[in-house]
Amino acid sequence: MPRVGLMVTCLNDALFPDTGKAVVTLLRRLGVDVEFPAAQTCCGQPMVNTGYLADAVPLVRNHLEAFDGCDAIIVPSGSCAGSVRHQHGLVAERSGDPGLVRGVENAPPAYELTEYLVDVLGVTDVGAYFPHRVTYHPTCHSLRMLGVGDRPARLLRAVRGLTLLDLPGAAECCGFGGTFAVKNAETSIAMGNDKAHHVRTTGAEVLVAGDNSCLTHIGGLLSRQRSGVRVMHLAEILASTERVVERRDERSADPISIGSATPQNQEAHR
Amino acid sequence: MSGTFLGTPAFPDAAREALEDSQLRRNLAHATGTIRTKRAGVVGEVDEWEQLRLAGEAIKNRVLRHLPDYLEQLERSLTAAGATVHWARDATEANAIVVDIARRHATDEVVKVKSMATQEIELNDALEAAGIHAWETDLAELIVQLGDDLPSHILVPAIHRNRAEIREIFLREMGNAGRAAPDDLTDEPRQLAAAARAHLREKFLRAKVAVSGANFAVAETGTLTVVESEGNGRMCLTLPEVLVSVVGIEKVLPTFQDLDVMLQLLPRSSTGERMNPYTSTWTGVTPGDGPQEVHVVLLDNGRTDVLADPTGRQALRCIRCSACLNVCPVYERTGGHAYGSVYPGPIGAILTPQLRGVGSDPQTDSLPYASSLCGACFEVCPVRIDIPEVLVHLRGEVVEAHQEAARLPSVQDMAMKAASWTLSSAGRTGAAEKAAGLGGKLAAKLGRSAPGGRAVLGALPGPASAWSDSRDIPIPAEESFRSWWKRTDGGRSRTEETAGDRSRTDDTAGDRSRTDDTVGDSSRTDDTSGGRDEA
Numbered sequence: 011m012p013r014v015g016l017m018v019t020c021l022n023d024a025l026f027p028d029t030g031k032a033v034v035t036l037l038r039r040l041g042v043d044v045e046f047p048a049a050q051t052c053c054g055q056p057m058v059n060t061g062y063l064a065d066a067v068p069l070v071r072n073h074l075e076a077f078d079g080c081d082a083i084i085v086p087s088g089s090c091a092g093s094v095r096h097q098h099g100l101v102a103e104r105s106g107d108p109g110l111v112r113g114v115e116n117a118p119p120a121y122e123l124t125e126y127l128v129d130v131l132g133v134t135d136v137g138a139y140f141p142h143r144v145t146y147h148p149t150c151h152s153l154r155m156l157g158v159g160d161r162p163a164r165l166l167r168a169v170r171g172l173t174l175l176d177l178p179g180a181a182e183c184c185g186f187g188g189t190f191a192v193k194n195a196e197t198s199i200a201m202g203n204d205k206a207h208h209v210r211t212t213g214a215e216v217l218v219a220g221d222n223s224c225l226t227h228i229g230g231l232l233s234r235q236r237s238g239v240r241v242m243h244l245a246e247i248l249a250s251t252e253r254v255v256e257r258r259d260e261r262s263a264d265p266i267s268i269g270s271a272t273p274q275n276q277e278a279h280r
Numbered sequence: 281m282s283g284t285f286l287g288t289p290a291f292p293d294a295a296r297e298a299l300e301d302s303q304l305r306r307n308l309a310h311a312t313g314t315i316r317t318k319r320a321g322v323v324g325e326v327d328e329w330e331q332l333r334l335a336g337e338a339i340k341n342r343v344l345r346h347l348p349d350y351l352e353q354l355e356r357s358l359t360a361a362g363a364t365v366h367w368a369r370d371a372t373e374a375n376a377i378v379v380d381i382a383r384r385h386a387t388d389e390v391v392k393v394k395s396m397a398t399q400e401i402e403l404n405d406a407l408e409a410a411g412i413h414a415w416e417t418d419l420a421e422l423i424v425q426l427g428d429d430l431p432s433h434i435l436v437p438a439i440h441r442n443r444a445e446i447r448e449i450f451l452r453e454m455g456n457a458g459r460a461a462p463d464d465l466t467d468e469p470r471q472l473a474a475a476a477r478a479h480l481r482e483k484f485l486r487a488k489v490a491v492s493g494a495n496f497a498v499a500e501t502g503t504l505t506v507v508e509s510e511g512n513g514r515m516c517l518t519l520p521e522v523l524v525s526v527v528g529i530e531k532v533l534p535t536f537q538d539l540d541v542m543l544q545l546l547p548r549s550s551t552g553e554r555m556n557p558y559t560s561t562w563t564g565v566t567p568g569d570g571p572q573e574v575h576v577v578l579l580d581n582g583r584t585d586v587l588a589d590p591t592g593r594q595a596l597r598c599i600r601c602s603a604c605l606n607v608c609p610v611y612e613r614t615g616g617h618a619y620g621s622v623y624p625g626p627i628g629a630i631l632t633p634q635l636r637g638v639g640s641d642p643q644t645d646s647l648p649y650a651s652s653l654c655g656a657c658f659e660v661c662p663v664r665i666d667i668p669e670v671l672v673h674l675r676g677e678v679v680e681a682h683q684e685a686a687r688l689p690s691v692q693d694m695a696m697k698a699a700s701w702t703l704s705s706a707g708r709t710g711a712a713e714k715a716a717g718l719g720g721k722l723a724a725k726l727g728r729s730a731p732g733g734r735a736v737l738g739a740l741p742g743p744a745s746a747w748s749d750s751r752d753i754p755i756p757a758e759e760s761f762r763s764w765w766k767r768t769d770g771g772r773s774r775t776e777e778t779a780g781d782r783s784r785t786d787d788t789a790g791d792r793s794r795t796d797d798t799v800g801d802s803s804r805t806d807d808t809s810g811g812r813d814e815a
Contacts, residue, residue, distance in 0.1 A: 018761050020703065025754050027761035034771055036701045046765045052703040059653060061675030062696040068704035076706070097672075104676070153752035183609045186653025192746040194650060196296045198612045199750045201652070230751030234738070235729035240731035 015080035017073075017120065019222075020052035020245045022243075026222045032249035033086050033123060034139075040131055041247075042136060045086065049076035058101060059188045066101045067110070074096070074113045082130070083120040084244045086151025086188035087221050093123040096155060122152055123245055124161040124220060134164045139252040141171030145203070145214035146244075147228065149221040150183050162220055162244055169176045169247060175212040179204070185228035199231070206231045217241045288620030290646035291702040295614040299377050304440050306460035311439045311636045313589055318552030319660070326548070335541045337664040340597035343532055344587060345659030350499040350532045351578065357502030361564025363574040368526075370581050375406035377577050378491060378524050382412050385522055387488045393506055393513040395493025396600050397526045397579055399431060399622040400635075403491065414491065415457070415483045419476050422782060426453035432616030433622060434602040435550055442561035443467040454469050454479050480512060490516040490571070494527045497576070497600065498544060500535045503563045504576065507546055507556045514560050522625070523562075523571035528579050530587075530596040543601060545662035582635035591673040595631045597663040603628075604657035604667060610650060619647060624658035630670040637676060639681030706762070713760040720756035 014037070018030040030046075035046045042179035053073060073094065075084050087089040098117070102110040127133055146208060152158045166174050185191070185201025191199075205228055209217050217232070219225050222243050229241035288294055298304055323329055343350055349767065355365045368374035382390055390407065392398065392414050404414040404425075415423040423438040424431050427449040431437030438446070447467040454475065455463040459482055461475040494504040504525055506513050517523060533539065547556040565574050587593050605625030616624030620643050621632040628645045636644050648671050655776045657667040683693065702708045727735040736752035739745065747753060757765075768774075 021776055023709075023761045024716055024756050027759065027764055029288055029755045030761035031764065031771065046761075047768055048762065048766070049706045051706055051709045054703075057696055057700060059672060059675070060692070060696065061648075061672070061677075061679035062693075063676045064698070065696045065700035068700055072704050072706075099670075100669075150652070150654035154659055160354060171539065181656075183654035183656065184654050185609065185652070190649070190652045194292050194610075195746040196292070196299050197610055197613055197650075198652070200299050201609050202751070223580070227751060227752055229730070230736070230747075231751065233752045234750060238731055242732065243712075 011043070012081040013079060014044050015047050015050075015077050015083050017050055017053075017077070017083050017085045017094070018046065019087045021090075021222055021226075022086060025226070026243065029086055029222055029243040029245050032243065033084065033193055036136060036245060036249040039251075040127075040133060040136060040228065042131070044190065045080070047076045047080065051076075051144045053090045053093040053098075054101060055090060055097060055122070056188060058093065058097045063101050063104045066097075067105045067107075070098050070101050070114065071110065074110075074117055080118045082126070083118050084123060084126045086123045086243065087223070088122050088149050088156050088158060089221050089223055091120050091125075092151040092155035094120040108114040116161055122158055122220065124152075124158050125156065127248075128161040130171055130204070133166035136165065136248050138169040138248045138250055139171050140247050140250050141248060142216050143173045143175055143212075143214045144216045144218050144247070145175045145177045145209060145212040146180070146210070147184065147217060147219045147224065148180055149219050149224045152220050155183060158220070164277055166218070166247060168192070170252075172247070172275050175214050176274050177212055178208045180208075184224050184228050191227055198227070202227055202231045206235065206237070210237055215240060216247075218244050218249070220244045220249055229230055284405075285617075285620045285622070288643055290615070290642050291614075291618055291620075291650040292646065294618035294620060295610075295650070298614045298618045301615075303442070303445075304598045305613065307440055307442045308425065308612055308615050311436065312606045312612045315436075315552055317605065319549060319603060320765045322548045322552050323561050323660075325440050326406045326544075332541060332545055332632070333662055333664050336545045336599075337597065338539050339533065339541060340530075340599075340663050342534065344530070344593060344596055346770050347529065347532070347587065350534060352531050353495055353499040353530055354502060355578075357499060358564055358576055359502075360743040363502065363564040363576050366575060367579045368577050368579045371401035374526055374569070374577050374579050375403055376582070377401060377575075378526065379406060379410045379412065381522065381524050381575055382489050385411065385488055387412065389413040389415060389483070389487055389570075390489045391415050391417050391483050391492050391516045392421070393490065393516045393521065394437075394508065395490035395491070395526065396434060398491060399527050400528075401526065401579065402758055415480075415487070416482065417480050417516055419512070421474065421509055422476055422480070423449060426450065426457060431622055433605055434600050434623065434625070434627075435605075436602075440617070443469060443472060446472055450475050458482060464814060468555055480515075484512075484515040484519050486742060489515075489521050489522040489524065490520040492517060492525045493577075494524065494525050494531055495546070496539060497527050497532050497535050497536075497538065499532050500586060501563055503536060505539065505545070508560075509551060509553075511558050514558050517560050517562065518570045520571055521799050522573040522575070523726075524575040524577065526577045528581075529583050530598075545786040546601055549599075549603040549660065551664040556621050572694055572772065582637070585637070586631075586634045589634065592630070592670055594665045595627065595634060595670060597665055598627050598631065599663060600627075601662055603660040603662065607656040607660050608651075609654065609656070610652065612641055614650075619650065620644075621647075626651060626667045626671075627665070628664075630667055630674060631640075632672055633678075636679040645678045645681070646722055648672075648678055686766045696748065710760070713756070713762065716756035717763075721758055723755050 022029045051072055052069055054069035057066035098114045102114045184205040185198040190198055216240055225241040231241045358365050366377045406627045407414045416422050420438040421437050423446050433439040442610045444467050450461040451465055459479045465475055495504040495507045547553045586596055604627050608626050611625040612683050620627045621628050623631045633644050633647050651671050653668045655668050702712050724735040730736045740748045
């Protein structure tokens with residue numbers, strides 16, 4: 011049995027734990043007993059992209075130690091997977107430590123979630139149910155740094171009940187860009203507003219993407235605009251099933267299912 | 281006389297101003313969108329485009345690896361073909377050479393072919409200072425020059441102007457520089473072009489000296505090439521008696537055959553054309569045909585410093601097609617002036633700091649950060665310059681330069697150190713997350729619910745305003761993924777659902793509003809985990 015480690019990413023760990031839980035649910039449903047190496051923290055991308063490569067060295071070391079012994083790493087983020095695959099080598103080289111360079115070269119392969127599902131597990135229909143109108147934003151790092159191509163779209167199209175709507179100008183950056191979002195806030199917002207506009211023209215209820223970082227930015231604009239559009243990580247849609255509807259009698263005890271076609275009234279359960 | 285980029289504020293400030301210019305935003309969105317679509321169409325029809333890019337990259341890399349050899353070979357070939365070769369270390373030397381040649385011919389004017397190298401060295405200002413008018417003859421450069429404006433794009437320097445603005449500039453300024461525009465000039469492109477044609481024609485026929493750059497210089501044969509769309513360049517290259525070409529040292533190509541690759545890559549990437557309309561090539565002096573005195577000024581101006589940087593040197597592969605500008609979502613919104621350099625956009629953000637030197641001023645140092653690192657530029661670059669890689673590399677150089685220059689660490693330095701310390705240990709990370717979760721619990725009371733049920737915060741003052749002016753802020757989860765995994769053994773623990781129920785009933789009343797959501801969420805996931813057991 012190969013050892014598969016979930017790299018939940020620091021952002022999901024602290025801000026979006028539900029995305030991590032959804033990955034666990036999804037992978038177990040597909041027969042993968044994913045582990046969570048507890049020593050993991052952050053890939054170091056924030057330091058690298060701000061120009062602090064030396065400060066990323068301890069994080070790269072920590073990543074290598076945390077996932078030592080794993081056969082594969084699954085990352086629910088195109089950006090963090092890209093950082094592990096393309097930036098760790100750069101950080102190691104700059105550090106001048108040949109041991110670190112070797113460590114990075116021999117590190118377990120890091121797969122973005124959709125790569126693992128489609129390429130390693132060979133599935134596109136993950137048995138999900140999500141009866142909503144959805145549009146998909148291909149995040150820059152998943153699209154251009156990793157080249158995930160149409161894998162996310164194939165997975166979404168196989169979700170029962172889901173209507174996938176084309177997003178105009180889909181491949182254009184949303185303007186998040188890590189520290190770019192605050193260092194060049196006005197430009198970032200100008201880009202994000204155009205993205206949010208495109209999302210709203212689709213008439214989708216939900217904007218889905220494979221990176222919660224970009225979704226925090228676009229979602230922050232969409233909720234400020236009171237657009238009514240919800241943002242969700244791809245893993246959460248792929249994890250949702252029809253079970254709640256099937257077990258109608260248990261609905262009151264277990265009120266929330268993201269896969270439900272009916273809006274949830276949380277007040278009723280307080 | 282043209283304006284100067286000197287005094288341009290740092291990118292975020294310059295961009296802020298540009299973003300508020302509705303005319304500029306509209307002109308740029310329209311123009312870049314049009315070129316982008318055109319490029320995508322003509323690139324898409326070439327099956328071997330990737331191989332062409334790889335070939336372009338390989339040719340340029342070979343040039344850079346053996347640059348001194350190819351340059352000396354170019355000098356020999358040019359000299360043998362009757363041209364005079366000059367070497368210029370920097371802008372001052374190059375400008376002095378051109379001024380001197382013009383003076384020797386006792387002329388008070390030169391006609392100019394569109395050239396990035398001469399813009400870079402601000403040749404027009406140097407000539408003007410010597411009492412010599414430099415007439416730009418490229419239509420867009422003419423618009424910029426007449427409008428006492430600055431170029432904002434490599435290929436289309438007047439891209440920030442629309443035709444109504446161009447008509448006004450022509451009506452107002454043409455008469456001061458030569459033949460005036462007709463009084464009944466409309467903003468029809470044909471009429472605007474006709475006015476420029478009439479205005480420029482008298483300069484072509486009169487000028488004794490022409491100044492150009494070159495897109496390529498073939499070492500093997502000593503052949504220079506200019507690639508243009510209007511034919512105005514060819515007028516300058518053929519009519520005057522004297523031709524001076526200022527050529528960056530990275531423009532050299534080993535053999536004539538290498539033009540085969542470059543002349544396929546350039547037009548499709550640049551103007552979105554299958555074939556370039558006017559491709560002029562000349563090899564020194566051809567007796568009885570064209571300029572009888574030919575000078576080539578080989579310009580360094582910081583290029584050997586760029587070459588010395590193993591990561592940064594790929595910027596010297598650039599063939600000035602401007603495809604990266606047209607696809608850049610930042611450039612599309614800020615325009616070129618915000619970059620404070622004749623080289624705007626993504627390529628400018630990596631070339632300008634390297635040519636000027638990182639750490640030289642705050643404006644230059646802001647350029648590597650003027651990108652979301654989306655990678656669209658790398659994707660379209662015909663010579664495969666990994667612009668995001670160089671941007672990140674230069675950010676590292678900027679940080680190092682500042683740390684060396686400053687006695688005390690900056691706020692950003694300390695923040696990064698603290699983040700690095702916290703995030704290099706799971707224990708410290710977990711503790712920080714617990715603190716954030718507690719803070720989140722309090723913050724949630726001030727927040728409101730976004731679609732999906734998540735609590736968010738609205739606009740905040742102080743440093744948080746950069747984010748929260750326009751974007752709601754997500755509140756940290758009360759329980760991190762790490763804590764959830766530990767508490768529930770990754771959701772395997774049989775007590776998970778009861779744990780969820782317990783917290784729903786047992787937690788302190790104050791926690792209620794948030795806890796409900798979190799519990800709902802975790803039991804939801806739990807529920808689907810249960811589905812797995814049944815499967």
